Amino acid sequence: xxxxxxxxxxxxxxxxxxxxxxxxxxxxxxxxxxxxxxxxxxxxxxxxxxxxxxxxxxxxxxxxxxxxxxxxxxxxxxxxxxxxxxxxxxxxxxxxxxxxxxxxxxxxxxxxxxxxxxxxxxxxxxxxxxxxxxxxxxxxxxxxxxxxxxxxxxxxxxxxxxxxxxxxxxxxxxxxxxxxxxxxxxxxxxxxxxxxxxxxxxxxxxxxxxxxxxxxxxxxxxxxxxxxxxxxxxxxxxxxxxxxxxxxxxxxxxxxxxxxxxxxxxxxxxxxxxxxxxxxxxxxxxxxxxxxxxxxxxxxxxxxxxxxxxxxxxxxxxxxxxxxxxxxxxxxxxxxxxxxxxxxxxxxxxxxxxxxxxxxxxxxxxxxxxxxxxxxxxxxxxxxxxxxxxxxxxxxxxxxxxxxxxxxxxxxxxxxxxxxxxxxxxxxxxxxxxxxxxxxxxxxxxxxxx
Numbered sequence: 001x002x003x004x005x006x007x008x009x010x011x012x013x014x015x016x017x018x019x020x021x022x023x024x025x026x027x028x029x030x031x032x033x034x035x036x037x038x039x040x041x042x043x044x045x046x047x048x049x050x051x052x053x054x055x056x057x058x059x060x061x062x063x064x065x066x067x068x069x070x071x072x073x074x075x076x077x078x079x080x081x082x083x084x085x086x087x088x089x090x091x092x093x094x095x096x097x098x099x100x101x102x103x104x105x106x107x108x109x110x111x112x113x114x115x116x117x118x119x120x121x122x123x124x125x126x127x128x129x130x131x132x133x134x135x136x137x138x139x140x141x142x143x144x145x146x147x148x149x150x151x152x153x154x155x156x157x158x159x160x161x162x163x164x165x166x167x168x169x170x171x172x173x174x175x176x177x178x179x180x181x182x183x184x185x186x187x188x189x190x191x192x193x194x195x196x197x198x199x200x201x202x203x204x205x206x207x208x209x210x211x212x213x214x215x216x217x218x219x220x221x222x223x224x225x226x227x228x229x230x231x232x233x234x235x236x237x238x239x240x241x242x243x244x245x246x247x248x249x250x251x252x253x254x255x256x257x258x259x260x261x262x263x264x265x266x267x268x269x270x271x272x273x274x275x276x277x278x279x280x281x282x283x284x285x286x287x288x289x290x291x292x293x294x295x296x297x298x299x300x301x302x303x304x305x306x307x308x309x310x311x312x313x314x315x316x317x318x319x320x321x322x323x324x325x326x327x328x329x330x331x332x333x334x335x336x337x338x339x340x341x342x343x344x345x346x347x348x349x350x351x352x353x354x355x356x357x358x359x360x361x362x363x364x365x366x367x368x369x370x371x372x373x374x375x376x377x378x379x380x381x382x383x384x385x386x387x388x389x390x391x392x393x394x395x396x397x398x399x400x401x402x403x404x405x406x407x408x409x410x411x412x413x414x415x416x417x418x419x420x421x422x423x424x425x426x427x428x429x430x431x432x433x434x435x436x437x438x439x440x441x442x443x444x445x446x447x448x449x450x
Contacts, residue, residue, distance in 0.1 A: 037103055150361060372427050376422045
């Protein structure tokens with residue numbers, strides 16, 4: 001039985017992935033904690049704090065398979081301490097000569113914060129891999145639909161012509177920036193924690209700093225400039241990045257959610273035979289993938305808010321924000337992994353109806369060319385005067401059901417040649433396709449004069 005949806009046999013597939021769940025469940029977390037304790041013992045042996053034989057014995061016996069996690073739980077509840085139950089059960093399976101050397105001088109936060117460093121490294125690998133997949137799918141959509149003309153919309157209303165490739169290129173560029181952010185933050189978050197009670201490392205005396213270096217080397221993590229017991233910006237930054245990633249995925253999902261409404265009908269999610277949209281309305285195909293991206297992102301944003309609260313910590317140790325991170329970092333990581341999986345499927349299988357896009361565009365006639373028509377008129381009477389004139393013509397055309405271009409022609413504001421030039425796709429689309437080419441080709445220089 002499970003009370004959290006990430007652990008649910010019935011619904012877990014909506015909230016996590018197998019590889020992330022295995023990283024954060026009791027077995028995966030304990031396995032990682034034991035690996036940290038082994039690394040600590042070897043690092044302490046390297047600097048002469050722990051007998052080498054004891055470190056070897058700890059490595060041989062510190063295996064999650066040797067522990068009864070239910071018993072560890074009993075010991076945790078009985079002691080009221082986060083890791084004392086684990087320590088006692090671990091000591092029971094160690095040879096007597098090694099029992100006093102395990103977890104030697106370290107505190108619970110040394111263990112759990114180093115675990116954060118390891119898990120953020122593992123999660124970053126997964127997020128980067130799946131971001132790359134989403135980015136590649138967006139780039140392919142941008143390339144394939146570079147010239148697929150559609151109605152651009154602002155405030156939910158028809159605006160100007162664009163191409164679907166331009167829309168997908170916006171997605172691709174945003175996803176690429178998240179990969180850059182991820183690469184930039186990794187050295188800051190993939191680090192160890194080893195400070196002892198207050199972060200001064202006083203327990204280990206003159207071997208403290210060499211021990212810190214050896215401990216980090218054992219785990220392949222970075223060395224912080226000093227222990228970060230109450231400096232929780234690293235966790236907050238990482239969870240904030242996950243909020244940014246899922247926010248972009250939700251934006252993409254919401255766009256596809258809207259465009260696949262039958263009234264618009266310009267795109268459609270990939271459909272799997274046998275998928276049921278409604279048990280009361282058999283005809284329905286619900287936008288399950290795009291809709292769920294928004295759901296997941298809302299929770300990750302909430303988790304990010306909790307992580308930021310952890311920045312406000314008291315003195316040299318404060319368990320309030322730090323313990324909240326035990327919940328929000330695993331949850332946000334798993335929800336982000338799930339979102340990336342759904343987004344990959346959505347983007348890779350997206351069905352684009354180019355004919356419907358063009359038909360929807362054509363229903364608005366000359367009104368969607370109001371800006372290039374205004375620009376043509378501005379050459380003769382100035383921009384602001386042209387705006388007033390085209391606005392009046394557009395309102396009149398809407399009132400009597402005529403076309404804006406015909407109205408401008410009938411009123412003598414523009415001639416047929418000027419209207420044809422303003423209506424030319426090369427003029428009406430502006431730099432749309434050039435921007436697509438920059439994203440598809442990986443060009444990042446700004447457009448226009450410096």
